[in-house]
Each structure stands twice: as C-alpha cells, then as structure tokens.
Amino acid sequence: MPPDPYLTLTAITKAFTPGHPVLDNVTVAFRRGEIHAILGENGAGKSTLLNILFGMYQPDMGGILLEGREVIHRSPADAIANRIGMVHQHFKLVPTFTVAENLRLAAPPAIRPSLARNADIARLADSFGLSIDPKAIVSTLPLSLQQRVEILKALINKAELVLFDEPTTILNPAEIAAFYKVLRQIAAAGRAVVVVTHHLNEVVDHAQHASVIRRGKLISSGPVAGRAREDFVRDMVGHEVDLSAALDGTGEAPGAVRLSLQNVSVAATPSSSGLRDTSLTLRAGEVVGIAGVEGNGQRELFELVAGALTPDSGTVEAGRSHADGRPRVGLVPEDRHQEGLVLDLPIAVNLLLNKIDEAPYARAGRLNHAAITARAEEMRAASDVRSRNVHVTPRILSGGNQQKIVLARAMNEDADIIAVYQPTRGLDVAASEEILRRLRDAANGGRAVLFISSNLDEIMRISDRIIIFYAGRAVGEVNGRASREEIGALMTGGAAH
Amino acid sequence: MTATITETKTGWPDRINEAARKLTQGYALVVIIAFAASLAVGLLILAALGVSPWQALSVMINGAFGSRMAIGDTLVFMTPRLMTALAALIAIRCGFYNLGAEGQLQLGAVGAVLPATMLPHSLGLLLLPISLISGAIFGALWGLIPAVLKLWRGANEIIVTLMMNFIGIYFVKYLVEGPLQPAGSNFNMSAKIANAAQLPLLLPGTRLHLGAVIAVVTAALLWFLLYHSTFGIRLRAAGLSPRAARLQGMPLSRLILSSMLISGAIAGVGGAIEVLGVQYRLIEGFSSDFGFDGLAVALLGGLEPLGAVIVALYFGAINSGTIALQSVLSIPSAMAMIMSGLPILFLATIQGFRLVKGRK
Numbered sequence: 118m119p120p121d122p123y124l125t126l127t128a129i130t131k132a133f134t135p136g137h138p139v140l141d142n143v144t145v146a147f148r149r150g151e152i153h154a155i156l157g158e159n160g161a162g163k164s165t166l167l168n169i170l171f172g173m174y175q176p177d178m179g180g181i182l183l184e185g186r187e188v189i190h191r192s193p194a195d196a197i198a199n200r201i202g203m204v205h206q207h208f209k210l211v212p213t214f215t216v217a218e219n220l221r222l223a224a225p226p227a228i229r230p231s232l233a234r235n236a237d238i239a240r241l242a243d244s245f246g247l248s249i250d251p252k253a254i255v256s257t258l259p260l261s262l263q264q265r266v267e268i269l270k271a272l273i274n275k276a277e278l279v280l281f282d283e284p285t286t287i288l289n290p291a292e293i294a295a296f297y298k299v300l301r302q303i304a305a306a307g308r309a310v311v312v313v314t315h316h317l318n319e320v321v322d323h324a325q326h327a328s329v330i331r332r333g334k335l336i337s338s339g340p341v342a343g344r345a346r347e348d349f350v351r352d353m354v355g356h357e358v359d360l361s362a363a364l365d366g367t368g369e370a371p372g373a374v375r376l377s378l379q380n381v382s383v384a385a386t387p388s389s390s391g392l393r394d395t396s397l398t399l400r401a402g403e404v405v406g407i408a409g410v411e412g413n414g415q416r417e418l419f420e421l422v423a424g425a426l427t428p429d430s431g432t433v434e435a436g437r438s439h440a441d442g443r444p445r446v447g448l449v450p451e452d453r454h455q456e457g458l459v460l461d462l463p464i465a466v467n468l469l470l471n472k473i474d475e476a477p478y479a480r481a482g483r484l485n486h487a488a489i490t491a492r493a494e495e496m497r498a499a500s501d502v503r504s505r506n507v508h509v510t511p512r513i514l515s516g517g518n519q520q521k522i523v524l525a526r527a528m529n530e531d532a533d534i535i536a537v538y539q540p541t542r543g544l545d546v547a548a549s550e551e552i553l554r555r556l557r558d559a560a561n562g563g564r565a566v567l568f569i570s571s572n573l574d575e576i577m578r579i580s581d582r583i584i585i586f587y588a589g590r591a592v593g594e595v596n597g598r599a600s601r602e603e604i605g606a607l608m609t610g611g612a613a614h
Numbered sequence: 615m616t617a618t619i620t621e622t623k624t625g626w627p628d629r630i631n632e633a634a635r636k637l638t639q640g641y642a643l644v645v646i647i648a649f650a651a652s653l654a655v656g657l658l659i660l661a662a663l664g665v666s667p668w669q670a671l672s673v674m675i676n677g678a679f680g681s682r683m684a685i686g687d688t689l690v691f692m693t694p695r696l697m698t699a700l701a702a703l704i705a706i707r708c709g710f711y712n713l714g715a716e717g718q719l720q721l722g723a724v725g726a727v728l729p730a731t732m733l734p735h736s737l738g739l740l741l742l743p744i745s746l747i748s749g750a751i752f753g754a755l756w757g758l759i760p761a762v763l764k765l766w767r768g769a770n771e772i773i774v775t776l777m778m779n780f781i782g783i784y785f786v787k788y789l790v791e792g793p794l795q796p797a798g799s800n801f802n803m804s805a806k807i808a809n810a811a812q813l814p815l816l817l818p819g820t821r822l823h824l825g826a827v828i829a830v831v832t833a834a835l836l837w838f839l840l841y842h843s844t845f846g847i848r849l850r851a852a853g854l855s856p857r858a859a860r861l862q863g864m865p866l867s868r869l870i871l872s873s874m875l876i877s878g879a880i881a882g883v884g885g886a887i888e889v890l891g892v893q894y895r896l897i898e899g900f901s902s903d904f905g906f907d908g909l910a911v912a913l914l915g916g917l918e919p920l921g922a923v924i925v926a927l928y929f930g931a932i933n934s935g936t937i938a939l940q941s942v943l944s945i946p947s948a949m950a951m952i953m954s955g956l957p958i959l960f961l962a963t964i965q966g967f968r969l970v971k972g973r974k
Binding site: 242409423424425440441448452455456457458459460461462466470471472473474479482484486 | 634842843844845846847848850851854855857858859860861863865874
C-alpha cells in the first residue's frame, strides 16, 4: 500500500482558447520520497500542468489538494508559502550577483539572517549535498552549477515538493547522471520531486513513478518498475515507435567519394581539443556517424565542412564548391536558434537563405518576392512545416518545426553532401524520428550524409560507418552494427592507437 | 552555448502566433500612445507654468502647420534629423551600433563647404552636386573608420563612434576659427558659399529647400534597399543573426563596411544640406544635436525608414511649434527638448511593461 499522496492535482482542466483545452481532466498525485516524471511530447501540456501547480496559471476546473486539504495558488508566492519550489527551464538568477547574493535574494526574511555569512551558505549547501562556492559570480558558472543554485533556492525556502521543468536539456550525459543523484538525495530526505521531461531514458533509469500526458489528456500514471521504454513511447506518441530499430540503407555499396579531409589540423581552444592530423572520406549513399564526447573536435569538423573555418594544415575537398571556394554542403548546424535560423526573418527567407541572391529569387540584385514565396510554400508543404504561412517568423514555431526548416534548406542546397550536427537536440520523439528518417532517405537517394551527434543511440541507428573522435583525432572506425561497448571504449580513448 | 538550444513550446501554435503578432504589430500603436501621452504631459507642464494648455496647443499647431511658412519650417527642421536617423538605422540593422551620426554630419558639412566656397564659380550648376557628393564622401570616410577599427582590431563601435562625434565637432570649430575663417572676420564661421551651390528653395516665401526632398527620397531608397534588394536581406540577416548568416556564406565584414559607408554618406549629406540649404556657411555649432536626435528618431521609428519619416516630422513640428511658443507666449525653448525627450521615456516605459508581460 503506497503512502498517501503529499499533493494531488485533481481533475485539472485548462483552456487558453475556448474549446481547445491544453489540459483535460488531468489527475496526478505526488508522493514524498518519490521522483515522479511527467512525460509528454512538446506541447502535450506538461509545462502548463506545472505552471498551474506553481500558481502561474489558474485552472478552469479542478484543484490542488495538499495533504488532503484544498489549496489555491493565485501566484507563485502562494505556492512557495505552501512549500513548493520550482526550478525553471530558463533560470531566474541574477547573473551578475554571486551565488550567496542570489540565495539571500530568494530567501524569505525569516531565513535571511541565517544566511548572513558565506560560510553559513556553504555549510547549508553541503548539508543538502550540493556543494558550491558562495562567492562565485553566477554568470561565470557552468549551467549545471547555475542549476544547482536554483535547486538551493527551492531548498532554502524549505520546499517539500520540488518541480523541475525540462531540467536536463542543458546538461551533458555526465552532468545528467550527477543531477539525478542529487534528485535521489532530495527525495530520500522525504521530499516529493516532480520532473517534467521528454527524455525517456532518464525516466526509465531514475524515476519511480511516471505519468504520461498526450494532447492534454492523462494517458497513464503508475510506477516505472515493470514498464519498458516502448510502453512510454506508445503512450506519448499514440502509436508504436521502435526507437531502437535501425534505419536501413539500400544495401548497395557506397558510391564515389564526395568529401575528403586529408590530414587536417585546427588549433585547440579551452573548450575543445581542435583537430589533429585527421583524415576522413565520405561517399555517395552512406551515412557516416561521428561519435565522441563533446569537445573532441566535432565543432571544428563541422565548421571545416561548412567552409566557415580553414584548417591550419591539411585539405578539405568536396565534389562541388561555391564561387567563394566553400564546399557545397547542405548544413544543419548545432545551434538551431543562432546558427540554423535567423529567427526574426520570415520562414520564406530562412528556407532560401542559401540561395537568396541566385535566380530566380533575385535578378540584378533585386529580390523576386513572388518567386521566393512560391518556392518557399512548396518547400514548406513538402517538409510539413506547421505554420500559418511562410511570412511569419520561425521564432514562434516549435523546435521540431524549426528544425524542419533548417533541414529543408539543407536538402535544397545543390549539394551531394549533407552535414548535420546534433540534428535532434531538444526535439521530441516524433520530430526526431522524422528528421532521422529524412536524413536516411537522403543518403538512400544518393547523397552523402555526415552525422555528428553526441547521441550514440541515434548514431548507431542511422550510420553505415561510425568514426569515433577523441582528442581531435579519428581514433577508430567501426561499422554500423558495432556494439555500444566497443564504441564507448573508443570514445573515452580506451583503444586509441 | 547549450543554453541557446531551448524549446519554444507551441502545443497551440495559433495561440502563440497570436501573442507574438500582438507583441510585434502593436508597435505602431505603442508609439502613438507614447506621443499622445508626451504631448499631454508637455501641455500639463505648460499649464503648471501658468499657460492655458489649449492656447499653447493651438499656438504650437499653428507654428508647425498653420501657414505655408510654418510648414516649410517644420520640414526644414525635419530634414537633418531624418538624414541622421536613416544613417543610424541602416547601420544598426546590420548589427553595427553607429552612434556617430553627429560626427559624420559635421564632416559632411566640412566636405560640402570646401568645394562650395573654394571651387571657381564658373562651374555654375555643377557646384551643387559636387558639394553634395563631397559631403557624402567625407561622411562615408568618417563612418568607415570605426568599422575598420572594429573589423581589424575588434574596437567597440559604440565607444569609437560616440567619441568620434566630439572629434568631428571640434574639428569644425578649429576650421571656422582658423583655416576657413575669412581674413578680418571675428565670427566663427566660414565664408558664404557660392550662389550656384545653394539648394534651390521650393516654395516662395518659405525656407523650404530641396534638401527635404532629398531626405524623403533617401528614406524611400533605403526602404527599397532593405526590403527589395539582395544586399538588404543579407544585411538584415547579418544584423539579426551573424552566425547563421556566416554559415550560409554571407560576407559579414563586407556587409558591415558597406552599411557604414552608406550610413556615413547619408549623415554626411545631411550635414551638407544644412550648409547648402539653411546656413549657406559652415558655422560652429550649426547642428543642434541633430545626430543624437536622429538616433532617437530611428529608435522611436522602430528602425524602419517610414517610421523615421513620421517621427522626424514630429520632431520637426515640435521644433517649429516651440519656436512659436517662445515668440508668442514667451515660453523657453527648452520646452522643445522636453517635448522631444518625453516620447522616448514613454516608449521605453511602455515597451518595458510589454516585455515583462510578454515573458509571462
């Protein structure tokens, strides 16, 4: 018999536009000592649920029961007074303040005197298992430590229920493991922990209880034990998706060499090893996965292929080049918002950004808006970008739709090569699957795809060959059927030659 | 770097579409509210000075639009502010914060006065275009310096352009106290320019000259450049998202250099117009902060050429209106500065509120 819930959201319904509920009669219960994951695709309504609990929105129907009695959260202040803490996806810290100053700022007046000295704060942080330097300026801290400050803010406010909105999007795999260790400690101390996420592996590995929301409705809620990843995917997406199925090639031998890097070197930086005397070839019809821990030369590799960087030594040769000498490559950059898109220019311009000065989109330096719009509408339809039209900006679209624009532009490049870097980062299951499918199709149609990612599952599913980067070198090459252990060993330099 | 990879949550795209549209398209309304509110506060201040607000308002409107002469003055006051605003906005749209329109305007005036006073009068009607073009070149070269410093050494353009304003202002002072001061004169001004170099007057009995037309045509050309040329779309892309533009092969350095050449040239022509159309000489302090006003006009106009025309016209009207206030009701002309400053305060306040609400 599980213990009584600490907090229950009962029959929550919320609609921002009448007739289109974001949440429809959702009931979930959170217990002390448990990590409770709320799963769902982007836009399923999970963040809205969290925001209602934290007092940022009012439910149209339904309510909140705290240890059996009804409470109303008119604002976050009410929620905090009821011992609920929230760690937002975008941190609410003062970047120019120190850790100690941020914590004092967030603490209620009654507690503030006990935080007067930095030593008090350090001791308190240690007592929660969240060691941190109170004198550090927040903006100089890595994101994982900034998140730690946010967690401390909640704990200093004596939160008994701590909410996390997509906490791991900004963390690397090692940091994610450390993060869940902290969550387990928080839960073990008798608090209730709620994590909103769309990352399945985390849920299966770390949560005790999971609730799945799809299109505003609660699909399932129960213990994680005994449920497989596939069960959750089905609940989230609404149909069966096999996340481990390989995306198959045509079975034919790869064709001519499309891209060749010979003995390239790029100087190291504080955040990256650079590249050291690395060679690589890419052939028509194949997907070559680049695996490795971030910072082992992947960014330099992508920039070399994009022609945005010239190697200190060595050569980059592509089958076709732009007039200015850059290799002709369809590009899906790592940072969708800063590198992939110009968020404040219309979708039409973004779709044709690489060709905007070519006929028929421009003649004698003058834009041909009719041709741009016509072609962009065509591309939007073909890529299923869900937007009102091509004249709105991509800023208002979901990550999945934004990435479809970037990919559509890459495919539209007159190039035999497509280079992608973290193509599914931050995307939900359905959007990720679609991006991977299209990349595989592009290779099967005769293009060469360079697939750089830190997501090993993805690389293993789509690649014909996998090249492992370590310390700026290709330290090994395995075929697409290699085992995770073999690749993992190479990634950490274990089998470096 | 990873912090930027965050999801835009759009389960309900229409709703968010709507919200974003309201936030951006409401801008014109916000500006109108800001202007109306600042006019109201200005009149309240006048009331506090013991002047009937209605009388003050009618004097101002009369002074700005009440007669052919009034309209001419308003347009003459609009012109330099529109030119400097256009100069500021083309650079800022490319991501280069050019706060140096004042200095580029000063150099443009120097560039115009040299041929207009020194070339032989026998050149006749050629003197005018030569002087305008010379003003444009002086302004463009002055504007090129901070761009080159930025691209070559990474010098912060905000500081460089701001400081170069003062170099420009004092350079003019030096010229009119020294090399350009006619022998025997005690006034800090150059000799009068040749008649043929003067901008023709457009309306008899007014001060309105061809410069106002040049300014409005420049605004139209700039609009065309920004929205209908490949150069403009590349410039905007580079300004909004330099990293994305770079990956698509756009030459960022060249775009910045070109935008600053255009920016400096426009401000330079603005200075030339003041010499050739209003003062007919180079005079110390001929610019009453036109460069800084222009920055305000550009920002209030939402960095759009059309917006700049409208706001510059408002600034021109306030200028001629407050001159009327001074002559009719003896109200200090500092009122003009208050009336031009208030919309900026209101706009900043309203935008601040909108940002706070928009984030929720």
